[in-house]
Amino acid sequence: MPVLHRSRPAMASTFELILSGDDPEHLDAVASEALEEVGRVERLLSRHDPAAEVARLNRDAAVGPVLVDVELFDVLRDCLDWSRRTGGAFDPCAPTGRILEDLRIEAGRRAVRFGAPGARIDLGAYGKGYAVDRAADRVASYGVAAMLQVGTSSARGLGSNAGGRPWVVALRDPFAEPPAMATVDRFVLTDRALSCSAVFGPGSGRSDLLDPVTGSPLERPAACAVIADTATEAEVLSTALLVMGRERAREFVSGTAAGRPAPRVAWIEQVDGTTVVEWWAPTLERIR
CATH class of the missing domain: 3.10.520.10 (ApbE-like domains)
Structure with a gap:
């Protein structure tokens, strides 16, 4: 095989x-699609790419609420859930802040803001x-x-x-x-x-x-x-x-x-x- x-x-x-x-040929097509999906996720979650959703969030959310992509909103809610379940041991805001204290979400309009001026999100391993x-x-x-x-x-x-x-x-x-x-x-x-x-x-x-x-x-x-x-x-x-x-x-x-x-x-x-x-x-x- x-x-x-x-x-x-x-x-x-x-x-x-x-x-x-x-x-x-089928395997090659599947591989290309799967690896392109990896690239898509990187473009969504990168804190280094200025055009990425996470980079935009880090840039603007300390100033005021930022409307975010549906997928990123779900990712952030999942991160909040994991932080609660682990008693704060998982925290993608560290060391610039604490996710349970500094990440504020408004579910009704998918808005996110930071409660502290220096807070940032780094989804590294999670990403x-x-x-x-x-x-x-x-x-x-x-x-x-x-x-x-x-x-x-x-x-x-x-x-x-x-x-x-x-x-x-x-x-x-x-x-x-x-x-x-x-x-x-x-x-x-x-x-x-x-x-x-x-x-x-x-x-x-x-x-x-x-x-x-x-x-x-x-x-x-x-x-x-x-x-x-x-x-x-x-x-x-x-x-x-x-x-x-x-x-x-x-x-x-x-x-x-x-x-x-x-x-x-x-x-x-x-x-x-x-x-x-x-x-x-x-x-x-x-x-x-």
């Missing part, structure tokens, strides 16, 4: 698409997950099996690989120094998404993850991998759980099981120089 690989740069990352099917999900929706609408990846940190599997085999992903050791690409686990990713975040990037001595309460970078070395139904949820939680810290994160994950499907979470730390992975989901289908 033919397998097609396509990629495009977006959101300071590389989005990769692996498609499996019987018709190479990457959202782009993966929108691209996956495009692929799924054609009934094509696919794996979508963003760099080495995120993935979403749809259907099965060539020959009906499940998609298998490897979890990179976040403590391995570059250019090493050591892995700490391998598992099946069927119709679910994965995101892995680390307090410190490879070779970095300062974290780009901030505590929304203090505005300071996280300091304790750790990483968190999340498997969830959507890439957006996995991206949100892989960073929010790190902000919470190990104990509060575990309490949060155990508390989600009653109301909705609990994500599968791996907490990754180094103990005496050895990388230790603790999955909070014993039913994960691992590949050895």
Whole structure:
């Protein structure tokens, strides 16, 4: 069965698409449409492109209410919901403000304004997950099996690989120094998404993850991998759980099981120089 690989740069990352099917021309058309969807989402959510909706919001919403696109309005309401659910650990306004305090929305006319002059929205990781999900929706609408990846940190599997085999992903050791690409686990990713975040990037001595309460970078070395139904949820939680810290994160994950499907979470730390992975989901289908 033919397998097609396509990629495009977006959101300071590389989005990769692996498609499996019987018709190479059809796969190519589906890949082009899916990757164009990634570009469309980038043009909507970018804070760097002056023409993007988010950039316009950041420029004008401190002055007065800004009427926004229907899709962006829904994204912002989703961000507010995630911030509430995580107790503020997820906050795309940090460090310029707090989303629960500084983002004011008027549902009746889809207007948004900031309550603080310096507040800004940065949808970084959320935006990457959202782009993966929108691209996956495009692929799924054609009934094509696919794996979508963003760099080495995120993935979403749809259907099965060539020959009906499940998609298998490897979890990179976040403590391995570059250019090493050591892995700490391998598992099946069927119709679910994965995101892995680390307090410190490879070779970095300062974290780009901030505590929304203090505005300071996280300091304790750790990483968190999340498997969830959507890439957006996995991206949100892989960073929010790190902000919470190990104990509060575990309490949060155990508390989600009653109301909705609990994500599968791996907490990754180094103990005496050895990388230790603790999955909070014993039913994960691992590949050895």
